[in-house]
Amino acid sequence: MYLMKDITRDGNPVLRKRAAKVSFPLSDEDQKLAKDMMKYLEVSQDPELCKKYKLRAGVGLAAPQVGVSKQMAAVLVPAPDEDEKPLFKDVIINPVIVSESVQYGALTEGEGCLSVDKDVPGYVPRHDRITLRYQDVNGETHKVRLKHYPAIVCQHEIDHLHGVLFYDHINKDQPFEAPADTVMIS
Numbered sequence: 001m002y003l004m005k006d007i008t009r010d011g012n013p014v015l016r017k018r019a020a021k022v023s024f025p026l027s028d029e030d031q032k033l034a035k036d037m038m039k040y041l042e043v044s045q046d047p048e049l050c051k052k053y054k055l056r057a058g059v060g061l062a063a064p065q066v067g068v069s070k071q072m073a074a075v076l077v078p079a080p081d082e083d084e085k086p087l088f089k090d091v092i093i094n095p096v097i098v099s100e101s102v103q104y105g106a107l108t109e110g111e112g113c114l115s116v117d118k119d120v121p122g123y124v125p126r127h128d129r130i131t132l133r134y135q136d137v138n139g140e141t142h143k144v145r146l147k148h149y150p151a152i153v154c155q156h157e158i159d160h161l162h163g164v165l166f167y168d169h170i171n172k173d174q175p176f177e178a179p180a181d182t183v184m185i186s
């Protein structure tokens with residue numbers, strides 16, 4: 001299981017590389033990587049376990065964040081009502097955003113990243129809605145339409161696979177300025 005010591009931090013070149021495509025069938029190593037990344041998210045979202053293992057909670061974790069430059073990310077976006085099923089839960093492999101809304105979306109509180117220890121205030125303008133194509137651990141291809149929070153999270157994770165960090169998108173002069181008609185997501 002990953003601990004915070006296993007998370008690569010900003011400054012590590014692996015976070016600024018384009019990650020390599022993953023081939024199928026997954027090697028045992030890649031299967032374990034997928035399982036361990038999802039496990040981190042599950043444990044980090046459990047208040048007891050999060051405290052016990054001193055983790056930062058997350059809804060997404062990309063392979064470069066555990067030092068592996070491969071096109072794989074775990075996403076676990078819980079439903080607002082905890083006894084509902086998650087808004088999105090899967091390990092996305094070789095993900096491609098095939099279409100995206102003109103309209104922007106941004107988290108009202110800004111974004112955090114397990115690999116960025118400092119707080120970087122400001123809006124991170126992303127596409128409010130995306131159509132995402134990816135392969136799951138079994139090699140099955142999925143094409144899903146996402147909007148608002150799950151769409152934001154997937155864009156944040158796919159950025160990691162392209163060597164992009166969230167603060168790259170923050171307007172330097174006006175960090176809390178967002179394009180007109182941006183959907184503000186709380």
Ligand SMILES: CNC(=O)c1cccc(C)c1Nc1nc(N2CCN(c3ccccc3Cl)CC2)nc(N2CSC[C@H]2C(=O)NC)n1
Pocket residue numbers: 044045046047057058059060078107109110111112113114119120121152153156186
């Ligand atoms: C600087 N202000 C802020 O960070 C920030 C501040 C306030 C609100 C938001 C909404 C902020 N923003 C933000 N909050 C999150 N979490 C909220 C808490 N949550 C969580 C916590 C505990 C249990 C279960 C869960 Cl689910 C875990 C996820 N996550 C992300 N991001 C950006 S996209 C990838 C995703 C990620 O996983 N980052 C580690 N951003």
